[in-house]
Amino acid sequence: MMNKPHQITIKDIAKTLGISVSTVSRALKDHPDISEETKRQVQQLASSVNYRPNALALGLRKSKTNTIGIVIPEIVHHFFSSVISGIDDVAYATGYNTMICQTNENVEQEKSNIQAMIDSRIDGFLISISKDTTDFSHLKRLQDDGYPVVFFDRVCEDMPSHRVITDDFEGARIATRHLVSVGCRRIVHLTSAPSLVISRQRRSGYLMALRESGIEVDESLIFQADSRESVYAQVEKLVSMVPHIDGIFAINDMTAIAAIQVLQQNGFRVPEDVAVIGFGDGPMSEIVSPTLSTVEQKGYEIGAEAMRMLTRQIEGGVMNSDFETRMFTPVLHPRESTRR
Amino acid sequence: MMNKPHQITIKDIAKTLGISVSTVSRALKDHPDISEETKRQVQQLASSVNYRPNALALGLRKSKTNTIGIVIPEIVHHFFSSVISGIDDVAYATGYNTMICQTNENVEQEKSNIQAMIDSRIDGFLISISKDTTDFSHLKRLQDDGYPVVFFDRVCEDMPSHRVITDDFEGARIATRHLVSVGCRRIVHLTSAPSLVISRQRRSGYLMALRESGIEVDESLIFQADSRESVYAQVEKLVSMVPHIDGIFAINDMTAIAAIQVLQQNGFRVPEDVAVIGFGDGPMSEIVSPTLSTVEQKGYEIGAEAMRMLTRQIEGGVMNSDFETRMFTPVLHPRESTRR
Numbered sequence: 001m002m003n004k005p006h007q008i009t010i011k012d013i014a015k016t017l018g019i020s021v022s023t024v025s026r027a028l029k030d031h032p033d034i035s036e037e038t039k040r041q042v043q044q045l046a047s048s049v050n051y052r053p054n055a056l057a058l059g060l061r062k063s064k065t066n067t068i069g070i071v072i073p074e075i076v077h078h079f080f081s082s083v084i085s086g087i088d089d090v091a092y093a094t095g096y097n098t099m100i101c102q103t104n105e106n107v108e109q110e111k112s113n114i115q116a117m118i119d120s121r122i123d124g125f126l127i128s129i130s131k132d133t134t135d136f137s138h139l140k141r142l143q144d145d146g147y148p149v150v151f152f153d154r155v156c157e158d159m160p161s162h163r164v165i166t167d168d169f170e171g172a173r174i175a176t177r178h179l180v181s182v183g184c185r186r187i188v189h190l191t192s193a194p195s196l197v198i199s200r201q202r203r204s205g206y207l208m209a210l211r212e213s214g215i216e217v218d219e220s221l222i223f224q225a226d227s228r229e230s231v232y233a234q235v236e237k238l239v240s241m242v243p244h245i246d247g248i249f250a251i252n253d254m255t256a257i258a259a260i261q262v263l264q265q266n267g268f269r270v271p272e273d274v275a276v277i278g279f280g281d282g283p284m285s286e287i288v289s290p291t292l293s294t295v296e297q298k299g300y301e302i303g304a305e306a307m308r309m310l311t312r313q314i315e316g317g318v319m320n321s322d323f324e325t326r327m328f329t330p331v332l333h334p335r336e337s338t339r340r
Numbered sequence: 341m342m343n344k345p346h347q348i349t350i351k352d353i354a355k356t357l358g359i360s361v362s363t364v365s366r367a368l369k370d371h372p373d374i375s376e377e378t379k380r381q382v383q384q385l386a387s388s389v390n391y392r393p394n395a396l397a398l399g400l401r402k403s404k405t406n407t408i409g410i411v412i413p414e415i416v417h418h419f420f421s422s423v424i425s426g427i428d429d430v431a432y433a434t435g436y437n438t439m440i441c442q443t444n445e446n447v448e449q450e451k452s453n454i455q456a457m458i459d460s461r462i463d464g465f466l467i468s469i470s471k472d473t474t475d476f477s478h479l480k481r482l483q484d485d486g487y488p489v490v491f492f493d494r495v496c497e498d499m500p501s502h503r504v505i506t507d508d509f510e511g512a513r514i515a516t517r518h519l520v521s522v523g524c525r526r527i528v529h530l531t532s533a534p535s536l537v538i539s540r541q542r543r544s545g546y547l548m549a550l551r552e553s554g555i556e557v558d559e560s561l562i563f564q565a566d567s568r569e570s571v572y573a574q575v576e577k578l579v580s581m582v583p584h585i586d587g588i589f590a591i592n593d594m595t596a597i598a599a600i601q602v603l604q605q606n607g608f609r610v611p612e613d614v615a616v617i618g619f620g621d622g623p624m625s626e627i628v629s630p631t632l633s634t635v636e637q638k639g640y641e642i643g644a645e646a647m648r649m650l651t652r653q654i655e656g657g658v659m660n661s662d663f664e665t666r667m668f669t670p671v672l673h674p675r676e677s678t679r680r
Contacts, residue, residue: 065456065459065460066456067459067460069439075415075421075424075440076418076425078416081415084415084442088442088444092444092449097452097453098442099409099439099440099441099456099457099460100415100439100442101437101440102438102440104432109432112437113437116405116407116437116439119405119407119461120405120439120459120461120462121460122460257627261627283624284624284627287597287601287624287627287628288627288628288629
């Protein structure tokens with residue numbers, strides 16, 4: 001955050017570069033009439049001197065609505081609710097309203113949500129893409145049209161952008177190392193679709209932790225189960241693995257809880273026979289028996305940081321260069337499901 | 341729902357009443373230039389002949405954005421997520437986008453959300469008021485200004501309006517009668533602030549069920565505890581009541597789950613010593629041990645019906661008369677916490 005007094009004016013920037021005030025102003029707004037080279041020069045200088053447009057003047061701009069749009073897959077997930085709390089708190093403190101659209105994991109709905117928000121003349125976007133989104137052209141266009149955008153959690157991999165994400169690799173590594181530290185050696189990993197970045201990252205973190213601990217990787221211990229339903233559909237497979245396994249690292253908390261319940265229903269004890277750890281830390285983890293060990297995704301912090309990054313873009317003029325990525329490392333919460 | 345073919349035109353209405361087509365049109369849009377008496381005549385006739393404006397023509401109106409605004413207290417509650425799913429499904433099928441604003445239970449944020457939505461030129465509002473909202477003038481103004489509005493779950497008691505709500509009285513009566521049916525006679529009721537309508541309604545349903553079963557009401561068995569924290573803050577009080585009590589009806593599921601865990605931690609068995617039932621039916625109720633009996637609020641159905649009512653208002657012209665109320669009765673889900 002730039003908390004310095006606003007000493008530098010748009011005139012200073014114009015004078016330094018030997019161009020007109022209106023050119024600087026339009027360059028900062030990413031106006032199409034201004035050349036890329038001039039924009040780059042203006043934006044670099046503005047950034048290096050911490051130039052911030054006068055907030056009052058910005059508020060008087062006809063197009064400023066002081067509303068930002070949040071586009072998320074599904075609000076029913078506790079993680080997204082936490083992110084939104086973080087966004088809302090920063091937004092409220094800085095005088096912004098927020099509006100939320102759900103894509104329901106559907107790319108067509110994502111496009112239509114974004115268009116509705118453009119029509120509503122919102123000042124900027126916070127977006128977490130749907131599972132269904134493999135073509136990013138509508139998102140690229142949004143950036144190219146000069147809208148301030150920050151992606152969070154689910155980001156476009158191949159497109160340079162502002163991002164706030166969870167360090168999934170490190171979180172999975174922390175979770176797996178915790179299982180090793182309580183004596184597990186044969187650790188199952190319940191994963192999700194390999195097309196999802198989080199699946200690949202969490203799997204890599206799991207593999208790294210095993211290697212670091214000198215445990216040989218057994219690919220047969222990795223299989224796809226990422227929901228309560230998918231665990232129940234594979235009860236026999238999971239149960240037949242005990243007692244050859246002594247730990248489970250599940251890609252999310254709901255899957256971990258389902259695995260615990262399936263083991264218990266089949267006469268095994270958690271954590272004595274099999275220790276279990278999840279990923280996410282929703283309210284479920286503390287009310288189940290045994291309580292669930294997990295690594296907590298910093299949803300609130302992710303939302304707050306994404307909103308701060310967006311505010312800097314909106315109030316500092318759109319800078320669709322110098323893209324920043326902020327990663328938040330999950331924190332271990334050891335509970336009863338690994339206590340042994 | 342009006343599914344008839346559109347036989348009646350605005351010209352027929354004008355002819356019947358002996359006024360101009362433009363007067364009818366403006367009366368249907370609740371235009372301030374038209375007298376209340378004319379509006380009433382036009383709207384009554386339009387309603388009685390099932391007049392519906394041509395949908396295509398409506399879509400061409402400059403102000404139509406095909407976006408509706410949802411104003412809710414907090415999305416983190418499973419009930420509101422369910423309501424939004426219901427709204428979204430109907431909205432998507434009928435070509436509307438939805439935008440959600442959270443009030444965080446703050447009336448100032450509620451006002452500012454509504455203003456932002458007006459500025460975004462949304463077509464209509466679905467609103468559940470914040471706990472903090474005791475002055476309804478901003479909501480009254482919204483209606484008076486001719487915006488289509490449907491309130492759901494938390495409604496303005498003193499203001500005539502379109503409403504879709506849970507039958508809290510009947511839900512509480514069903515829950516309490518279930519406890520009586522499994523043999524409970526000394527039933528604690530954990531309630532919430534008496535200023536909330538749902539508290540008063542659920543308490544009345546509880547009292548009615550006791551009276552119907554010939555059980556004498558003991559006011560000392562009713563006390564305020566509506567969250568996990570408040571149950572834990574009153575552990576001694578609750579535990580000291582056993583074995584003089586044999587049942588608990590909690591105002592929501594989280595409170596019921598906390599009560600079960602407090603009893604278990606103090607050496608009592610659920611349901612053998614005390615049977616427990618909640619209200620709400622979130623995903624928690626099936627993953628705790630014992631699984632929680634509860635009455636399910638029909639969140640999805642409430643959302644879908646609210647959206648259908650709003651669509652009828654938007655597409656049929658605003659009729660801020662003939663207010664409708666739809667009530668959904670919760671459904672009993674008996675599980676292990678009352679199985680005896």
